Amino acid sequence: MTEAFSDARPASSDHWEQQYLNLMRRIRDEGDFRGDRTGVGTSSIFGATIRCDLSDGQMPLVTTKRVYWKTATREFLWFLTGDTNIRKLCEQGVEIWTDWPLDRYRRETGEEISRKDFSARIVADDEFAARWGDLGPVYGKQWVNWPVYEPAGDGLFRQRPQGINQVAEVVHSLKNNPGSRRHIVEGWNVAELDRMALPPCHKTYQFHVADGKLSGLLYQRSADLVLGVPFNLWGAALFIRLLAQQCDLEPGELVWMGGDVHLYSNHAEVVEQQLQRVPQGAPRLEIARRPETIFDYAIEDFVVHDYAPQGALTAPVAV
Numbered sequence: 001m002t003e004a005f006s007d008a009r010p011a012s013s014d015h016w017e018q019q020y021l022n023l024m025r026r027i028r029d030e031g032d033f034r035g036d037r038t039g040v041g042t043s044s045i046f047g048a049t050i051r052c053d054l055s056d057g058q059m060p061l062v063t064t065k066r067v068y069w070k071t072a073t074r075e076f077l078w079f080l081t082g083d084t085n086i087r088k089l090c091e092q093g094v095e096i097w098t099d100w101p102l103d104r105y106r107r108e109t110g111e112e113i114s115r116k117d118f119s120a121r122i123v124a125d126d127e128f129a130a131r132w133g134d135l136g137p138v139y140g141k142q143w144v145n146w147p148v149y150e151p152a153g154d155g156l157f158r159q160r161p162q163g164i165n166q167v168a169e170v171v172h173s174l175k176n177n178p179g180s181r182r183h184i185v186e187g188w189n190v191a192e193l194d195r196m197a198l199p200p201c202h203k204t205y206q207f208h209v210a211d212g213k214l215s216g217l218l219y220q221r222s223a224d225l226v227l228g229v230p231f232n233l234w235g236a237a238l239f240i241r242l243l244a245q246q247c248d249l250e251p252g253e254l255v256w257m258g259g260d261v262h263l264y265s266n267h268a269e270v271v272e273q274q275l276q277r278v279p280q281g282a283p284r285l286e287i288a289r290r291p292e293t294i295f296d297y298a299i300e301d302f303v304v305h306d307y308a309p310q311g312a313l314t315a316p317v318a319v
């Protein structure tokens, strides 16, 4: 390659987000079109990787459209509480999970309530929230309270009052045995999948320490590239940042691996618009406080610098 040619390359070609856009383009051009569970239809490929450097506060925050990183952060902090009821999300104006309980409510009662009214009722009415707002034993429950059963004699089993806190265990293992190959947080509890509103998509996190740096790998079995993945990349990077801070490590790299990575057919127009855009800037996350444990962060602790996203692109979510 000549000097002149290499200078002519757009500065963005080594921007991490180019991997995201290249994947989007590849699925658009080469994906297998099929009907899917939601009835919307997708183009899909199997197996993809995105790698992002997290040094100096860098975050994989998509710049070619506005991504609500505070919403994604609130969702992540909610996972860490172990809560599985959408009420705490709705209270904060986070509606990304509301469509699933709403769908069930409409199906079971036949009532044509709007999403706004449903969410308001979840917030206002304890009993209603308990009856209709729970997603089943999804992410948070498995992360911090994976159920354990122990023999109770006579061939019977009882559930231990406290399940396994995988997140606390990973903090412990990172601090005490950094070279371990077993730093894993798993959401795929096979025995409980049928009680979950949706089986986990970002199902397996693995962490790795080398040279004082903490890297993380997320295996996501099913990936809505337009709506879900920007949130999932943020969440996975945030997970690394929180663990790194708690364990006195520097953030290393995020490796994202997708299984079935897809574009919903009703996102086609958004995809075309987004593919015209060029990634710009390097947003950074500052964590303003170091709380006692990984379970004590609050939304106010997070400040994003240098995020000037291109215009919002809205797309419908397939339920």
Ligand SMILES: Nc1nc(=O)c2c([nH]1)NC[C@@H]1CN(c3ccc(C(=O)N[C@@H](CCC(=O)O)C(=O)O)cc3)CN21
Pocket: 067, 068, 071, 095, 096, 097, 198, 224, 227, 228, 229, 231, 313, 314, 315, 317, 318, 319
């Ligand atoms: N089809 C589908 N895609 C998903 O990404 C997804 C699911 N289902 N089901 C479970 C969760 C819920 N997630 C969601 C749901 C909605 C948005 C969404 O509508 N995002 C908009 C608005 C964000 C906001 O309201 O703040 C966006 O423009 O990113 C994102 C992630 C991710 N997951």
Ligand SMILES: O=c1ccn([C@H]2C[C@H](O)[C@@H](COP(=O)(O)O)O2)c(=O)[nH]1
Pocket: 037, 198, 199, 201, 202, 222, 223, 224, 225, 227, 228, 229, 232
């Ligand atoms: O964090 C998430 C949660 C969900 N998704 C997407 C991936 C799929 O489009 C749907 C889930 O449908 P399944 O039939 O269970 O695969 O939600 C995501 O991308 N990220």
